Amino acid sequence: xxxxxxxxxxxxxxxxxxxxxxxxxxxxxxxxxxxxxxxxxxxxxxxxxxxxxxxxxxxxxxxxxxxxxxxxxxxxxxxxxxxxxxxxxxxxxxxxxxxxxxxxxxxxxxxxxxxxxxxxxxxxxxxxxxxxxxxxxxxxxxxxxxxxxxxxxxxxxxxxxxxxxxxxxxxxxxxxxxxxxxxxxxxxxxxxxxxxxxxxxxxxxxxxxxxxxxxxxxxxxxxxxxxxxxxxxxxxxxxxxxxxxxxxxxxxxxxxxxxxxxxxxxxxxxxxxxxxxxxxxxxxxxxxxxxxxxxxxxxxxxxxxxxxxxxxxxxxxxxxxxxxxxxxxxxxxxxxxxxxxxxxxxxxxxxxxxxxxxxxxxxxxxxxxxxxxxxxxxxxxxxxxxxxxxxxxxxxxxxxxxxxxxxxxxxxxxxxxxxxxxxxxxxxxxxxxxxxxxxxxxxxxxxxxxxxxxxxxxxxxxxxxxxxxxxxxxxxxxxxxxxxxxxxxxxxxxxxxxxxxxxxxxx
Numbered sequence: 001x002x003x004x005x006x007x008x009x010x011x012x013x014x015x016x017x018x019x020x021x022x023x024x025x026x027x028x029x030x031x032x033x034x035x036x037x038x039x040x041x042x043x044x045x046x047x048x049x050x051x052x053x054x055x056x057x058x059x060x061x062x063x064x065x066x067x068x069x070x071x072x073x074x075x076x077x078x079x080x081x082x083x084x085x086x087x088x089x090x091x092x093x094x095x096x097x098x099x100x101x102x103x104x105x106x107x108x109x110x111x112x113x114x115x116x117x118x119x120x121x122x123x124x125x126x127x128x129x130x131x132x133x134x135x136x137x138x139x140x141x142x143x144x145x146x147x148x149x150x151x152x153x154x155x156x157x158x159x160x161x162x163x164x165x166x167x168x169x170x171x172x173x174x175x176x177x178x179x180x181x182x183x184x185x186x187x188x189x190x191x192x193x194x195x196x197x198x199x200x201x202x203x204x205x206x207x208x209x210x211x212x213x214x215x216x217x218x219x220x221x222x223x224x225x226x227x228x229x230x231x232x233x234x235x236x237x238x239x240x241x242x243x244x245x246x247x248x249x250x251x252x253x254x255x256x257x258x259x260x261x262x263x264x265x266x267x268x269x270x271x272x273x274x275x276x277x278x279x280x281x282x283x284x285x286x287x288x289x290x291x292x293x294x295x296x297x298x299x300x301x302x303x304x305x306x307x308x309x310x311x312x313x314x315x316x317x318x319x320x321x322x323x324x325x326x327x328x329x330x331x332x333x334x335x336x337x338x339x340x341x342x343x344x345x346x347x348x349x350x351x352x353x354x355x356x357x358x359x360x361x362x363x364x365x366x367x368x369x370x371x372x373x374x375x376x377x378x379x380x381x382x383x384x385x386x387x388x389x390x391x392x393x394x395x396x397x398x399x400x401x402x403x404x405x406x407x408x409x410x411x412x413x414x415x416x417x418x419x420x421x422x423x424x425x426x427x428x429x430x431x432x433x434x435x436x437x438x439x440x441x442x443x444x445x446x447x448x449x450x451x452x453x454x455x456x457x458x459x460x461x462x463x464x465x466x467x468x469x470x471x472x473x474x475x476x477x478x479x480x481x482x483x484x485x486x487x488x489x490x491x492x493x494x495x496x497x498x499x500x501x502x503x504x505x506x507x
Contacts (some may be wrong), residue, residue, distance in 0.1 A: 353392025
C-alpha cells in the first residue's frame, strides 16, 4: 500500500466517524479581502466547497495531530469563495512565511527597481602611485555580493573600485581598508527573539550595513598530514578572513568519521575556533556565521585589491579630506527577491526589513522596519490582532501571523503591478527552491509557495493553479507538533493536491 493510500484511508476513517455522528460541516466564512462580492455559488461549486472543507477537517482531525494547532485558509479570489477555513484567524508562528510579508512590503514601499548602494572614498592624496590615506567603505545593506548571486568568485563585484584606483595611478595604499564609522544599521546584528543556538550557523548569521557572502564563510578541514600532525584548514570564498584558530589533529586513515566542534569567538577576539580530530585523507566542510560582518567585507576588498596588484599596508593613516572613488550598486530588488525566497535566505530578508526602516524613517533599526511593515499591513486591511512582527525573516519565535493575514497579503499582491515579480520569486513545486523535491508527482510547476520551518512550526502558503486554470490562494500553518515533520508536510500536501486537481469552471 502506498503512502498516499495509507493517508487517504486514515482520513476516510476520520471522515466516516464524523458522518456517523451526523455532525454537519459548517459553511466556511466569506473571504473579506475580495473588494466586491461574487454571485452565489452554483450547486456544483457549492459541492466542491463542501468536499474541500470536509477534507481539511478530516486532515486536521487525524489522531497524530490531536495536541497541535492548525490554521488553514483556502480562497478563490476571483469568485469571492472561501473553499476551506480552519482557525483562519488564529495567530501562529509563521517561520519563513514571514518572508511573504517582507517581500510584499518591500516591493510596495521601495519598488522593484530599488538598488542598494555602497560608497568607497579615499581619505588622502595619491602621490607617486601611493594613496596616502585609507579607503573607507560606507554601506547601506547590499546583500548581493555573494557566491549565491555572483557566482563562484564574488570578488569580481569590486572591479569598479579596482578600475577607479588604477585610473588614479594607485599601486599601493599606505593606510588600510576599513568600514565607515557611520552605521546605517545600528544596534544588534541579530533579530529580536532569535534562538541562541542558531547564531553561529549560516542561516542564523547577523546582518550589517556591510555584508559579504550572506554573512557566512565555508570552513574546509582536511586530514592532509601524517598521524598526530595538524589538519589543514582553509576558508572560502575568502582565504584571509575570518581568522580560524584550529587545534584539529590527524588520526590514522580509516579510523572513523571526523570529530569536529567549532564556535565563533567573542567580539574581542573575532574569529572561529575549530577543535577535534579527522582521519588522514578525510575531509569535511561546515558553514559558519562571520564573527564581524564589517571586517569580513573590508577583508574581501583587500583580497580583491591584492589580486589586482594593489598592496595595502594595513595601518590606519590620519589624513584630511575625502574623495569618492566609486559607488557600487546592487542588482534591482526584482532580481534579489528570488535569491531570498527560493532558498529561504534569512539574511537578505533581514536586510530588506531594516532597509524599509532606513528608507522610510531614516533609521535602519529592526523596530523601524517593524513600524513600516505594520503601517502597510494596516493600509491593506490587516487587523492589529492579525499579526505580531519582530523580524523580516521569520527566525524570531515572537513572530505571529494568522492564515487570513497571509492570504490578505497574497491577494493584495495578486492585484499589484508587481505581481509577476512577487509570484515568480517563490519556490515552484517540483522545480526549484525549497519545493524542488516536493509535490513533483501531482503539482509540478503549478504551485508557487513559500515554505517555513523552525522548531515545532511548519508552514506552506502561496498560489496554486487548479486543473481548469483557476488561481487559488492558500495558507497552511502547523504549530506545536511532536510528530515527524514529514507527517505535517504530507498533510499539507494532501490539501494542496486536492486544490491542484480541482475543477469548478462551467463547461
